[in-house]
Amino acid sequence: MQDDLNSRLSDAVDAAFDRQVDFLSKLTAHPSTRGNEQSAQNFMARELGIRGLELDRWQIDLEEIQHLPGFSPVLTPYEDAVNVVGTHRSRERSGRSLILNGHIDVVPAGPLEMWDSPPFEPRVADGWLYGRGGGDMKAGLASNLFALDALASLGLAPAADVFFQSVVEEECTGNGALACLARGYRADAALIPEPFAERLVTAQLGVIWFQVQLKGRPTHVAYAGSGANAIEAAIPLIKALHAMEHRWNAAEQRPADYTHMDHALNLNVGKIEGGDWASSVPAWCVFDVRMAIFPEQSIKEAKAEIEQVILDAARSNDFLRNALPEIVYHGFHAEGYALSRDGSVNAASAIDALERAHRSVTGVKLEREAITATTDARFFGLYANTPALVYGPRAEAIHGFNERVDLDSMRRVTKATAMFIADWCGVEES
Amino acid sequence: MQDDLNSRLSDAVDAAFDRQVDFLSKLTAHPSTRGNEQSAQNFMARELGIRGLELDRWQIDLEEIQHLPGFSPVLTPYEDAVNVVGTHRSRERSGRSLILNGHIDVVPAGPLEMWDSPPFEPRVADGWLYGRGGGDMKAGLASNLFALDALASLGLAPAADVFFQSVVEEECTGNGALACLARGYRADAALIPEPFAERLVTAQLGVIWFQVQLKGRPTHVAYAGSGANAIEAAIPLIKALHAMEHRWNAAEQRPADYTHMDHALNLNVGKIEGGDWASSVPAWCVFDVRMAIFPEQSIKEAKAEIEQVILDAARSNDFLRNALPEIVYHGFHAEGYALSRDGSVNAASAIDALERAHRSVTGVKLEREAITATTDARFFGLYANTPALVYGPRAEAIHGFNERVDLDSMRRVTKATAMFIADWCGVEES
Numbered sequence: 001m002q003d004d005l006n007s008r009l010s011d012a013v014d015a016a017f018d019r020q021v022d023f024l025s026k027l028t029a030h031p032s033t034r035g036n037e038q039s040a041q042n043f044m045a046r047e048l049g050i051r052g053l054e055l056d057r058w059q060i061d062l063e064e065i066q067h068l069p070g071f072s073p074v075l076t077p078y079e080d081a082v083n084v085v086g087t088h089r090s091r092e093r094s095g096r097s098l099i100l101n102g103h104i105d106v107v108p109a110g111p112l113e114m115w116d117s118p119p120f121e122p123r124v125a126d127g128w129l130y131g132r133g134g135g136d137m138k139a140g141l142a143s144n145l146f147a148l149d150a151l152a153s154l155g156l157a158p159a160a161d162v163f164f165q166s167v168v169e170e171e172c173t174g175n176g177a178l179a180c181l182a183r184g185y186r187a188d189a190a191l192i193p194e195p196f197a198e199r200l201v202t203a204q205l206g207v208i209w210f211q212v213q214l215k216g217r218p219t220h221v222a223y224a225g226s227g228a229n230a231i232e233a234a235i236p237l238i239k240a241l242h243a244m245e246h247r248w249n250a251a252e253q254r255p256a257d258y259t260h261m262d263h264a265l266n267l268n269v270g271k272i273e274g275g276d277w278a279s280s281v282p283a284w285c286v287f288d289v290r291m292a293i294f295p296e297q298s299i300k301e302a303k304a305e306i307e308q309v310i311l312d313a314a315r316s317n318d319f320l321r322n323a324l325p326e327i328v329y330h331g332f333h334a335e336g337y338a339l340s341r342d343g344s345v346n347a348a349s350a351i352d353a354l355e356r357a358h359r360s361v362t363g364v365k366l367e368r369e370a371i372t373a374t375t376d377a378r379f380f381g382l383y384a385n386t387p388a389l390v391y392g393p394r395a396e397a398i399h400g401f402n403e404r405v406d407l408d409s410m411r412r413v414t415k416a417t418a419m420f421i422a423d424w425c426g427v428e429e430s
Numbered sequence: 431m432q433d434d435l436n437s438r439l440s441d442a443v444d445a446a447f448d449r450q451v452d453f454l455s456k457l458t459a460h461p462s463t464r465g466n467e468q469s470a471q472n473f474m475a476r477e478l479g480i481r482g483l484e485l486d487r488w489q490i491d492l493e494e495i496q497h498l499p500g501f502s503p504v505l506t507p508y509e510d511a512v513n514v515v516g517t518h519r520s521r522e523r524s525g526r527s528l529i530l531n532g533h534i535d536v537v538p539a540g541p542l543e544m545w546d547s548p549p550f551e552p553r554v555a556d557g558w559l560y561g562r563g564g565g566d567m568k569a570g571l572a573s574n575l576f577a578l579d580a581l582a583s584l585g586l587a588p589a590a591d592v593f594f595q596s597v598v599e600e601e602c603t604g605n606g607a608l609a610c611l612a613r614g615y616r617a618d619a620a621l622i623p624e625p626f627a628e629r630l631v632t633a634q635l636g637v638i639w640f641q642v643q644l645k646g647r648p649t650h651v652a653y654a655g656s657g658a659n660a661i662e663a664a665i666p667l668i669k670a671l672h673a674m675e676h677r678w679n680a681a682e683q684r685p686a687d688y689t690h691m692d693h694a695l696n697l698n699v700g701k702i703e704g705g706d707w708a709s710s711v712p713a714w715c716v717f718d719v720r721m722a723i724f725p726e727q728s729i730k731e732a733k734a735e736i737e738q739v740i741l742d743a744a745r746s747n748d749f750l751r752n753a754l755p756e757i758v759y760h761g762f763h764a765e766g767y768a769l770s771r772d773g774s775v776n777a778a779s780a781i782d783a784l785e786r787a788h789r790s791v792t793g794v795k796l797e798r799e800a801i802t803a804t805t806d807a808r809f810f811g812l813y814a815n816t817p818a819l820v821y822g823p824r825a826e827a828i829h830g831f832n833e834r835v836d837l838d839s840m841r842r843v844t845k846a847t848a849m850f851i852a853d854w855c856g857v858e859e860s
Contacts, residue, residue: 108710110714111645111713114713172708207709209709215541215544217830229698231701238662238665268659268709269659269661269705269712270661270705270708270710270711271704271705271706271707271708272702272704272712272715273702274702274703275700275701275718276538276540276700277538277700277701278602278639278719278762279601279602279637279639279720279803279829280537280698282699283540283544284540399707399709400647400710400713401647
């Protein structure tokens with residue numbers, strides 16, 4: 001009977017797939033970079049409302065979340081940071097409840113001329129949809145939504161409460177997902193279709209963002225010897241940070257999920273800015289760094305070591321010694337999270353259900369992967385005792401140019417999601 | 431009789447000195463950074479007009495100057511670039527004509543919090559005037575103007591044409607001074623009171639500005655190994671450029687005026703910008719460099735070597751090899767200039783006149799200096815066969831924080847300038 005239902009769900013996803021691609025295309029056209037998520041969230045709210053879900057939209061309130069575990073510091077106010085949740089209330093409530101989570105925010109497109117076509121004018125070619133955010137992770141939001149649609153088209157609904165979350169801030173803090181927790185959203189499991197090629201994510205890294213601020217003593221360049229170049233002062237600090245990265249990646253530091261990876265922890269100097277005038281020795285330079293940590297590493301200790309490394313390097317530099325850099329944290333303070341360490345019956349059961357759904361769609365075993373990034377899964381797993389399954393479509397060049405998502409992969413994930421919902425929550429007449 | 435006149439001129443400068451400081455203070459309050467010179471130029475034009483000088487104001491016309499020797503390339507239009515010249519027409523024209531030149535543009539202030547008081551709210555303390563541009567070189571514009579005032583207050587005027595120039599663009603191209611040449615302004619000598627501590631500048635360096643543009647292949651930082659970090663790709667290029675700087679400064683490369691200087695040629699990485707997001711491997715990085723050359727060095731050959739150095743370094747870098755940097759020139763294409771090499775009778779005579787004026791004010795010999803910067807003097811000396819005397823007040827921290835000019839020094843320079851005008855141009859009843 002599950003086989004029969006699965007087959008009908010598969011047909012239902014196929015029947016609506018053109019509309020799903022159209023939905024994804026429209027959603028990807030909203031340039032929902034940080035601070036600009038509103039129009040995309042309006043679009044999501046409308047789509048959730050049309051489907052009869054109970055709507056909840058709210059602006060993230062820093063006061064409410066800033067003392068919670070998992071909070072990441074931010075420098076700017078959250079005036080534009082609005083979460084959207086659509087709730088399906090089951091009549092029977094005979095099954096297990098579920099959070100379907102996805103993030104609406106996308107990273108900046110970078111120089112437009114490096115895109116073959118404009119990043120926010122999505123296009124479909126050869127089975128891929130191209131556009132910033134198409135893969136990371138609007139295709140996931142689409143598969144969550146159209147999985148529910150597939151059930152509805154059969155006159156069915158989940159036999160447990162389902163919370164459809166479209167959150168902001170995944171790409172810089174995770175405070176959007178944290179705000180959902182603070183608002184009281186809880187379920188027996190969470191599914192997050194981040195684009196990891198139909199593999200189940202068994203572990204993810206922690207991530208710390210920090211900004212290093214250097215100040216120099218500027219002077220006319222004619223007397224460069226007497227000034228201190230704040231831009232060039234950054235170079236030995238970057239070098240010292242890479243040495244730390246190398247140490248942290250050493251074989252003996254790696255936890256179980258990462259033993260096979262020579263370089264899981266990447267340090268990235270992602271942004272730099274400094275100086276005002278070619279002929280003035282630059283007075284200032286600011287650079288932004290992303291560093292990963294293993295699930296076992298403590299953020300506090302990691303930060304202490306980062307600070308030590310920067311200050312030690314600064315103290316061996318003639319200029320920096322007298323003008324020590326400032327280290328500012330804004331953005332990710334994310335711990336690692338390993339679903340593989342969740343020994344609960346609930347977790348095993350959720351993984352089994354996903355495994356069955358995946359096999360039913362693809363005919364092959366569900367592969368596992370420890371990833372070198374973070375996702376919002378940590379909030380559910382670490383701070384709400386909820387197994388979080390990260391499982392989504394194949395995408396390429398996420399955070400890069402010509403980002404794209406494999407539409408056939410999105411189709412399979414949508415089917416697997418519908419089947420997983422039916423299995424995990426059970427179904428009732430809608 | 432010259433002694434008597436000098437003494438009266440000295441008294442006249444003293445008598446007007448409070449007004450001169452007030453003038454300097456008002457002028458320094460105009461934040462005349464590049465593109466924002468208009469209000470300062472309006473102020474200058476008004477002051478020249480009040481004094482009965484014949485006014486000429488015009489916008490720099492790129493068409494008119496871009497094929498002239500000494501032109502420096504620019505990326506932005508010259509809509510806001512207005513020169514002001516006030517002309518004194520002598521009735522007798524018995525003496526030698528003179529250009530009194532100064533630049534109105536100032537370099538950016540940099541981070542405001544590093545100033546003890548706001549850069550464009552000048553203040554006087556302990557005999558210094560503090561403020562961005564106070565030294566470089568609004569005190570010079572003030573001394574030019576109040577030197578003429580001193581003559582006028584005695585009922586005298588120069589017995590030759592005098593062209594008072596307030597030009598833009600000295601700090602980035604020199605195209606303001608070039609536009610004065612193109613407009614036909616010529617004289618037997620030029621005086622430019624740049625702030626070199628009452629020493630006569632006998633030689634100045636050439637300066638080249640160039641921008642290096644790097645493009646990387648961005649990716650999610652989780653896969654940093656497969657991306658190419660455009661910010662970090664800049665580091666080996668900067669290193670190679672410093673090696674070139676070292677070679678160019680070698681003892682055997684130094685011309686006569688610079689043999690005693692170990693490091694006259696400074697390479698400055700003055701600005702950098704790159705990347706959009708801490709967790710995206712940066713796709714791009716742009717940095718701006720200022721490099722000096724000796725008076726004997728050809729700009730063309732220097733540029734060829736700069737390009738070679740950058741491309742060679744790029745080719746030995748895994749990433750850059752496949753995405754060679756672009757080198758863009760905007761800003762200084764300035765040749766060096768040595769007044770010391772001007773063997774003309776005119777030059778010797780002008781220097782003698784300044785020497786006499788300086789000694790009359792200070793009682794000591796006029797010191798000479800080869801400077802490690804450029805000034806607009808090159809246009810007069812190289813392209814108009816006009817000896818250009820750079821001689822101005824003492825200032826500190828030009829291009830730095832808490833820039834300041836020594837008011838007693840400005841007073842002495844104003845007196846010396848008045849005496850020099852009287853000597854060089856002769857005087858007539860006004």
